[in-house]
Amino acid sequence: MSLHDAPGEDPAVLRARAAHLFVDLRELPEQDATRRQLRDRLVELHLPLVEYLARRFTGRNEPLPDLVQVGVIGLLKSIDRFDPDRGLEFSTYATPTILGEIKRHFRDAGWLLHVPRRAQELQASLTRARDELSQQLHRAPTVAELAARLTVPEDEVIEALDVARAYAGVPLEVLTEREGTPIDSPLLSEVDEALERVEQRAVLRPAIDALTDREREVLLLRFIVGKSQTEIADIIGVSQMQVSRLVARSLARLRTELAPAATRPARDRAPRGPAA
Amino acid sequence: MPAAPPPEDVELRFPANGAYVAILRTVTAGLAARCQLTVDEIEDLRIAVDEASALLLPHALPGSALTASFNLEVGRIAFVAAVPAEPGAEPDRGGFAWTVMRALADDVLVSTQGGVLSIALTKRRTTD
Numbered sequence: 416m417s418l419h420d421a422p423g424e425d426p427a428v429l430r431a432r433a434a435h436l437f438v439d440l441r442e443l444p445e446q447d448a449t450r451r452q453l454r455d456r457l458v459e460l461h462l463p464l465v466e467y468l469a470r471r472f473t474g475r476n477e478p479l480p481d482l483v484q485v486g487v488i489g490l491l492k493s494i495d496r497f498d499p500d501r502g503l504e505f506s507t508y509a510t511p512t513i514l515g516e517i518k519r520h521f522r523d524a525g526w527l528l529h530v531p532r533r534a535q536e537l538q539a540s541l542t543r544a545r546d547e548l549s550q551q552l553h554r555a556p557t558v559a560e561l562a563a564r565l566t567v568p569e570d571e572v573i574e575a576l577d578v579a580r581a582y583a584g585v586p587l588e589v590l591t592e593r594e595g596t597p598i599d600s601p602l603l604s605e606v607d608e609a610l611e612r613v614e615q616r617a618v619l620r621p622a623i624d625a626l627t628d629r630e631r632e633v634l635l636l637r638f639i640v641g642k643s644q645t646e647i648a649d650i651i652g653v654s655q656m657q658v659s660r661l662v663a664r665s666l667a668r669l670r671t672e673l674a675p676a677a678t679r680p681a682r683d684r685a686p687r688g689p690a691a
Numbered sequence: 692m693p694a695a696p697p698p699e700d701v702e703l704r705f706p707a708n709g710a711y712v713a714i715l716r717t718v719t720a721g722l723a724a725r726c727q728l729t730v731d732e733i734e735d736l737r738i739a740v741d742e743a744s745a746l747l748l749p750h751a752l753p754g755s756a757l758t759a760s761f762n763l764e765v766g767r768i769a770f771v772a773a774v775p776a777e778p779g780a781e782p783d784r785g786g787f788a789w790t791v792m793r794a795l796a797d798d799v800l801v802s803t804q805g806g807v808l809s810i811a812l813t814k815r816r817t818t819d
Contacts, residue, residue: 467791504790507793511735
């Protein structure tokens, strides 16, 4: 996680060599057999960059070689699309594409969904470990003690305590502040008092947990990731109409979960159509 | 978006020591979430902040502090990391850390002034 991760090869030498290869590659006709060799050479040259980037994502139950392999797909796309005339360094051009492939891999593997759930699981065992350790130690445990008990890294304990909460804090703000028009629900309407907001968030979380995986996924993609209905349709492999229905149904369910029976509004208005 | 609230500032100071970078990352993610950046953008920013710290820490004077300042608004987060350093100190622009940071942040500005070396980054939300 530092400069020391950089491989032995001098990056300046690497850059110069890559630049030459790209010029050679451009001068070859489409059908030339040596194109493939040049491409392979470029992949080989930039493998350390892919490894450097992939290593940023280890510790999430994905083996490094798999991440590197996915990263190489991004590298290949970058090599094919790179235009040396645009004056951009190839490694600068390729980095977002390589990272994009790695992130997509996690997304496809359901990582985006598993963050809340994993945090939720960890939270359950955290609560147990906290109780047990408190009894043994006659005081509250430290993060290090919790980490040791649960055999997870300290970072993960902190993440479960804090970051998961910070991420979970987003939906309500997005839901209530989107385009200045609160969603038509007395319970999700604009709240001025910060305190009330905290309370609502606490109420919203179990409601979100009560959704099905599919519903949660659609809401996440729509309101947190900010994908359009069409993009979501592509990602989860259903029609845009179905996405529209899923969004409406999920929001309706959230409202039902949130509204105490007695105060539930008589008229159940359809949610505002997403801006996609 | 409603009438934009004024930007808010957050400042952190901690020993210029790599052990604190994990905390800086966590704080960064939390603040970026407040700015309503997407999960992908938060990830990019976390990595960029990590690289910025890695570029600055080798230059920090012994026993000095790294100051991290954030300026927050909906859809945009500006980050500045600064350490006291010898005059003329420059981050290594030849390595992967620099490349990755530049690729992931929307703007990068390095400055050395009055014995302080700093790197400023901005990350904006690109989708609505």
